[in-house]
Amino acid sequence: MWILPISMLVITTLLAIPLSRYMTRIMDGKYKVPRFLGWFEQRLNSGPQNWKQYTASLLIFNTVLFVFGFVVLALQPRMPLNPQHKGLLAPTTIFHTVVSFMTNTDVQHYSGDVHFSNFTQIFFAFTMFFLSASIGFCALTMIIRALRSDSSVGNFFVDMWRVVVYMFLPICFVTAILFLQQGSPMTFKSFRQVSTLEPAAMGTLENGQPNPQTIVVGPVAAFVPIKQLGTNGGGFYGMNSAHPFENPTAFTNFLSCVAMMLFPFGLVLMFGRMLNRLKHAWLIFGVMMFFMVGTVVWAIYFDTLKPNPGLTAHPIARTYEVFNADAAGGKQAVILPAVAGLPVDQHLGNLEGKEMRFGTSAGATFAALTVDVTDGAVNAEHDSLNPIAGLSPYAGMWLNCFFGGKGVGMINMLLFVVIGIFVAGQMVGRTPEYLGKKIGSREMKLAMIALLVHPIMILLPTGLFAGTSWGMKAESNPGAHGFSQILYQFSSSSANNGSAFDGLGVAYGFNDNPNPAPMARQWDIASGLVILISRFLPIIAPMAMAAFLGAKKSSPFGLGTLRDDTSTFAFLLVGTIVIIGALLFLPVAALGPLAEHWGPLPFGG
Amino acid sequence: MAHNISKSVLLLVFTVVIACGIYPGAVWLVGHLFFRFQAEGSLLKGPDGQVVGSKLIAQPFTKDEYFQPRPSAASYNASASASSTLAPSNYLLRNRVATMLGPIVKYRGGLRAGQLVAPDIETWFQQDRYQGNPSIVAQWADLHNGLAAAWIGADTSHGSYVDSWAKAHQAIVADWVKANPSTPQPKASDLAVVFFETFSKENPGRFPSAVTKTGADGKPQTSIEPVKDGSDIQPTFFDMWRQDHPDSDLQDVPGDMVTTSGSGLDPHITIENAEFQLDRVAAKWAADTKSDPAKTRNEIEQILQVNASAPFGGLAGEKMVNVLEVNLELRKRYGALN
Numbered sequence: 009m010w011i012l013p014i015s016m017l018v019i020t021t022l023l024a025i026p027l028s029r030y031m032t033r034i035m036d037g038k039y040k041v042p043r044f045l046g047w048f049e050q051r052l053n054s055g056p057q058n059w060k061q062y063t064a065s066l067l068i069f070n071t072v073l074f075v076f077g078f079v080v081l082a083l084q085p086r087m088p089l090n091p092q093h094k095g096l097l098a099p100t101t102i103f104h105t106v107v108s109f110m111t112n113t114d115v116q117h118y119s120g121d122v123h124f125s126n127f128t129q130i131f132f133a134f135t136m137f138f139l140s141a142s143i144g145f146c147a148l149t150m151i152i153r154a155l156r157s158d159s160s161v162g163n164f165f166v167d168m169w170r171v172v173v174y175m176f177l178p179i180c181f182v183t184a185i186l187f188l189q190q191g192s193p194m195t196f197k198s199f200r201q202v203s204t205l206e207p208a209a210m211g212t213l214e215n216g217q218p219n220p221q222t223i224v225v226g227p228v229a230a231f232v233p234i235k236q237l238g239t240n241g242g243g244f245y246g247m248n249s250a251h252p253f254e255n256p257t258a259f260t261n262f263l264s265c266v267a268m269m270l271f272p273f274g275l276v277l278m279f280g281r282m283l284n285r286l287k288h289a290w291l292i293f294g295v296m297m298f299f300m301v302g303t304v305v306w307a308i309y310f311d312t313l314k315p316n317p318g319l320t321a322h323p324i325a326r327t328y329e330v331f332n333a334d335a336a337g338g339k340q341a342v343i344l345p346a347v348a349g350l351p352v353d354q355h356l357g358n359l360e361g362k363e364m365r366f367g368t369s370a371g372a373t374f375a376a377l378t379v380d381v382t383d384g385a386v387n388a389e390h391d392s393l394n395p396i397a398g399l400s401p402y403a404g405m406w407l408n409c410f411f412g413g414k415g416v417g418m419i420n421m422l423l424f425v426v427i428g429i430f431v432a433g434q435m436v437g438r439t440p441e442y443l444g445k446k447i448g449s450r451e452m453k454l455a456m457i458a459l460l461v462h463p464i465m466i467l468l469p470t471g472l473f474a475g476t477s478w479g480m481k482a483e484s485n486p487g488a489h490g491f492s493q494i495l496y497q498f499s500s501s502s503a504n505n506g507s508a509f510d511g512l513g514v515a516y517g518f519n520d521n522p523n524p525a526p527m528a529r530q531w532d533i534a535s536g537l538v539i540l541i542s543r544f545l546p547i548i549a550p551m552a553m554a555a556f557l558g559a560k561k562s563s564p565f566g567l568g569t570l571r572d573d574t575s576t577f578a579f580l581l582v583g584t585i586v587i588i589g590a591l592l593f594l595p596v597a598a599l600g601p602l603a604e605h606w607g608p609l610p611f612g613g
Numbered sequence: 614m615a616h617n618i619s620k621s622v623l624l625l626v627f628t629v630v631i632a633c634g635i636y637p638g639a640v641w642l643v644g645h646l647f648f649r650f651q652a653e654g655s656l657l658k659g660p661d662g663q664v665v666g667s668k669l670i671a672q673p674f675t676k677d678e679y680f681q682p683r684p685s686a687a688s689y690n691a692s693a694s695a696s697s698t699l700a701p702s703n704y705l706l707r708n709r710v711a712t713m714l715g716p717i718v719k720y721r722g723g724l725r726a727g728q729l730v731a732p733d734i735e736t737w738f739q740q741d742r743y744q745g746n747p748s749i750v751a752q753w754a755d756l757h758n759g760l761a762a763a764w765i766g767a768d769t770s771h772g773s774y775v776d777s778w779a780k781a782h783q784a785i786v787a788d789w790v791k792a793n794p795s796t797p798q799p800k801a802s803d804l805a806v807v808f809f810e811t812f813s814k815e816n817p818g819r820f821p822s823a824v825t826k827t828g829a830d831g832k833p834q835t836s837i838e839p840v841k842d843g844s845d846i847q848p849t850f851f852d853m854w855r856q857d858h859p860d861s862d863l864q865d866v867p868g869d870m871v872t873t874s875g876s877g878l879d880p881h882i883t884i885e886n887a888e889f890q891l892d893r894v895a896a897k898w899a900a901d902t903k904s905d906p907a908k909t910r911n912e913i914e915q916i917l918q919v920n921a922s923a924p925f926g927g928l929a930g931e932k933m934v935n936v937l938e939v940n941l942e943l944r945k946r947y948g949a950l951n
Contacts (some may be wrong), residue, residue, distance in 0.1 A: 012929040048627055053875045054620050065617050073622040122693050134632045135625070172628055179634060184640045188669035193667055194637075194644035194652040199692060199763070205665045205940055209673035210689065221692040223667050225654045230640040234632075247694035250875030258924030316872075317708055318701035321859070345744075348859035350710055350852070351718055353885070356931065359872040360706065364683075364881040367929030371875070388875045392706075466881035492746035501839045511698030530841055571809070610704040612759070 009312065012254035013304050013373045016262060018298070020269040027270065028277030034174050035149050035167065036282065052169050056160030058506045059555035061151050063548055065164035066143065069527055070110060070544075073139060073351035077106035080132045091198050098516035098524065100532035107536040110134035111543040112240055112413055113507035114384050115497070116533055117514045117581060119246030121224040127197055129226055134234065141238025141271075142171035144415030148275060150417060152282045154554040157562075158386040161555075175271075176237060183233035183267060191256030192229035193539040194247045196351045199224050226465060228253050232260075239414050241384030241506040242437040249374070249387040250363055251571065262385060264535050265374060268383040275418050281445070292421055295581050299410040303400040307372035311397035312357035318610050321349030326418060328608065344608050356399075361389025371395060372579040375507075379404030384414035384506020391485070391493070391509040395604035398492065399597060407505035407585055408462060413504055419458075419550045425572075426455045426553070428584035432570055441569060451553045456548035463592040465502040465542045470596065471533050478530045484511035487611040488603035495600050501535045502542040657937060660944050666937055667691070671880045674940060677897040678950055680882065680890050682936040683869055684713065694876045706762060708852065710871045715851030716844070722862035724758050730863065734854045735842040737911070739818040742874025743853055749821055751854060754809035774821060774837040775801040775808050777863035785811055822848055884921050884932040887939070891917070916942050 033039055041049075044483045056066065064574020081102045081548040085095050085144040097105070101117050111134070120129065135324045146167040153161040188194050203554065204210055207218035224245070231244045232254055238500030245251040255261050325346045332340035371388030378385055380402040390401060404410055409420040430447055433440030440447045473479030473494050500507055513525035514533065525531075571577060604611075644652030659665035659949070666672045673689045685694040698860040699706035718730050743749045754761040765771050779786050779801070789799060789807050798805055812821065819839035828834035855861075867886040895910035902909070920939050924930035 012925075052620060052624055052627070054616055065620070067619040068614070069621040069624065072618065072625060076625055105669070119693060130633045130637060131629065134637065135629055138628055139625075165624050168624055169627070171633065177631065180636065181639065185643055188640065188644045188648050188651055191655050193654045194648075195654070196642050197653075198666075200654055200656065200667075202666050204665050204672040204936065205944070206661055206674050206676055206679060208674075209675045221666060221672055221689065221691050223654055223670055227637045227641065229644060229652070230637040245694050245876070247696060247876040247878075250696070252667075252671075252876060252878055252880055256669050257656075259927060278792070298876075312722075316701050316706075318706045320701070344855075348855045350707065350714060350855065351863035352710060352714070352866050352871055353865035354868045356883075358701070359868045360699065360701070361873065361875045363874050363879045364741055364869055364874065364883060364931075364933050365879070365924060367924040368927065368931060386875070389698060391698040391700055392696065394701055484698060485700040487702060487704045489702050492700075509698070510696060511700075515925050561899045596830045604700070604702050607702070609702045610707045611702040613703055 009308070010367055012262070012367050013308065016265045016373070017301070017378070018267070020266045020273055022554070023266070024273035024277060026566060027274040028281060031175065031274055031278045032281040033213070035278070036171050039174070041174070042438075047381040048173075048459075049166055049169055052165040054165060057163055059150065059154055059161050059535065061553055062164050066147065066547075067544070069164070069168070070143070073110045073136070074106055076134060077110055077132055077309075078102060080128060080135075081105060082521045084125055084128050087125065087127040089124050089130075089196060094123060094125045095518045095520060097523070098242060098519045098531045098532075101516045104536040106529065106533040108501075108506070108538050109133065109240070109242060111176050111504055111539050112238070112382075112416075113142040113501065113504040114240050114242030115501055115508060115535060115539070116214060116242055116246075116506070117528065117535070119250075119515070120243055121245040121581065123517065126196060126226045129231065133231065133242060133244075137234040137238050137240045138176055139168070139170050140371050141176065141234075141240060141414050142168050144413055144419075144547070145171045145271070145275070146415070147551060148279070148415035148418050149282075150177075150553055151277055151422070151554040153549070154558040155445075157558045171441070175422050176234060177279075179237055179270075180230075180233040183237065183263065184265040185234050186263060187256075187260055188229040190260045191253070192260070193225040193253055194227055194229040195225050196227065196534065197225055225253070232264070235385060236264050237271060239268050239272065239381050241268075241378065241382075243385065247389075249385040250389070252363075252365075255363075255366070255387055258367050258379070261370055261374070263386070264385065268381050268385070268476065269377060271414050272381045272417055275415055276411070276421075279418055285573075291573055291578050292418075292425070295578055296409065296411045296417075296421065298390055298582065299403075299407070299585070300377070302583075303376040303380055303404050303410060304373055306403075307376040307393075307397050307400040308369045309397075311372040311375075311394045311402075312369045314357065314394055314397075315352075315354035315359055316358040317605075319350045319352050321611070322347040324466055327548065334561070342411065342608075343453050347610075358394050359394070359606065361392035362407070365373050371495055372400075373527045375498065376400045376404065378507055379503070379505055380410040382408065382417065382503055382505045384500065385553055389510060390496070391489075391511045392508055395489070395492075395609075398557055398601045400558075401507065402496070402499060402593070402601065403589070405499040405505050406463075406466070407589045409585070414502065416547065419547065422550060422554075423455045423459050424581060424585050424588070426451065427459065427588070428577075428580045429570060429572075431584065432580055438570075439570055441563060442572070444558045446563060447557070447562045451556055454553040454556075455547045458546040458553075459588075461542055461545045462502055463536045466495070466498045467592075467596065469538055470498045473530075473534070478527050478534075480530060482513040482525065482527045484513060488600055488607055489611075491606060492600035495596055497531070497535060497583070498538055500540040504539065504543055504558060508565060641706050651733040657849060657941065659941065660949070665941070668935065668937060669880055671874075671878045672937060674936065675771075676950065677893050678943065679902065679940045680887055680894060680934075680936050682878050683882060683886075684871070684873050685877040688861065689878065691878060694878055696875050696877060697916065699875045704757065705759070708757070708884070711852035713853070713871045714866060715848035718851070718866065720862060721864040730851075730854075730861070731847045734847050737854050738820075738850055739841050740844050741818040741856060748810075748817065748848065749853065750811040751810040751813035751849065754806045754813075758806055761809050762802045765802045765805050765808075768823075770823065770837055771821070772801045775804060778808055778812070779804060779900045782811060791812070820849065822846075880937060881933040882936055884934060887917050887934050894943075896944065901950070903945050913943065915923040916946070
């Protein structure tokens, strides 16, 4: 039960230590490469940049990436490797998918096995996976260089090349071989039709012949490693890492978890090494780990150690007071009779939406980890998690800094650090300082912009969609859970996470689909805009903040300086995160998962 | 600006070559040379040498001779994986599980230990009282509007049955339209609840179900008729029966047997699930091969034990078996089905 998550966290930490050393060497340019690789680097190098030039390069490159992605998706019907003649996706879905993949979000309003040809999987997804993951990485590197007042913050294109070629590529290759050995397919064929052992059980075709089983295959073994190592999380198949080809054994599940945590862990330590503040980085690492362990324990406790409450007995009749203008006193009592349980053995916890082969607590563990590091792959159906266990993925997305996405998570944590220090400075009446630099009003404004974009981009559209038919016609579950589905979609979009409550009707499908989900267009556009805003503002504002901080003169370390490597500081940081998180998100948590947990269950009929 | 764009394009081109060409090409080569079986999708061959499916992908089995996989929200369609996406609070989840349980649940304790509850459900249904009130079917439709409407959509014959009912009960339909002025031309599914209410009054202790009879021309004909027992009553009304008998001591059914997996293609079942099916499977094979039931049961139990394995040698999970592999083993041992 607990061995699985504990060993995952310990092994990843142990791997992250040497990795962070390697990462520091690469990003500081202290490495030697064969001459031909150096030639590529030379071609890309446009010279030392300042923070504005670096940011401009980042934005322009994203624009180019957007155009590229859009073209690849739009050309799907005309391209090779498409024997099933998969057609053109709806234009809004193309927009949403491109935005979602280029920002490392990978919320999917389509199913890979249904809607993508192998050409699209390779040229769209592989490219986006490698590059979008590197962008966050580079943003953090730039911030670190700015904070240590380097004369130049480096060159964006060289940094991207370093991350893609010297970090992701070798690790991906090794991981891919392991996935291959365990059973992930690796072929450029698209599907295989088989007549099953009991052919009639698949149903019959119109001509009376038994229906063959069509098994979609493809370059899955190469797909999954970069999906996980880049914390992308978009699935080759609709059901992502729950699919037996994307995650064939308990070992690959373990590997998937280690792979998605590896770089987020390593980046925190790289932050410390590059700044020469390793103790401070370990402290941040500890705070992040504290929250991560919390979300994992929460998920396992409420999902693996508790049965699915929809099937169990509720022996005591419950009374709810609901608003009713016609009743006396404006309130009406609704009585729910006691419910007898169904005879189902649930000692393995809630098994709805879980796979058997990963191990008992693997579904809950994966659910917590995938949101903590904003990977977004899933190995179980999050819609079917026990309601209160669902709080764990929400918390990971809302606070978005329990290691968080590649680079971006550390950047988010930096914002909490700055705000924590500012609050502490206010309390003792001293000018707050971070790394010896005075935090002024301009820096605080930038930090606040970056921090507040996220809750605004979750709460505003959730309110809009929950109050209108845009959301109500998309919900697939009744009551509080319907609201949870809307909330989850925007939380996942804004956190650049990518996991989903899959029941929500957001898929338009192919452009000629006669029966798309009724509100699919609205969802494509709204979710796409949320993703864009919540990706770029929280990267750019901290980049500016770091540049302004770095440009200041360092003040000498004195008796009154708030030390950033003590347990006091750790408590301050934890407190800041908990208070800000609770103030922003407790009300919606009460309307969604908490209401479902304490409300009538089962609900409706 | 132009400088940035040209470098961006260059970076993109380099990455496309590496990420979409060299990297997958190299992995493909390794797979092709060393892991051909896995790279092609872990395909297994059947008794006649034909490929029967992938070891990793669940496929449906319905015959009693075979172990059956977990239910699939994707209908075992390996080109469109799907989960049920049913929240625990959604009644449809409870209903789906109850529907599966009705025909297979047995008493655990008491005088009738080991016997199916299904006959008792039918007896209780025919008495037509739920929670002390008459008309089970009417109460069922009132409690679960969605299920009543879903029944009408489940088969075209259901819809036409309600249509002909509506023609014969025009006064009731007119009353319904008066109460629901926004739907002046109600479809069959709109009338679900009022249909079942009237049906229950006119046919106490009965439920509309498909009945196949030999017609005048000697061919079987299927029509919808009120029935008092059979394969619709046991699943549909198990949950209500349970509410009327909360203290009955029932045997638990393994959880993975009645829950759908995340992908809809989970190829494994727990060993408890397999043991639960063992009696059925063994009895059927013993009858098919005319051999000693106890011996057959022992042999099949052996097959299960040999094929069972747990994640990380049991460190992280329960013992389970691969359904297709076990069924292939049965075919190898006992030959083709009758």
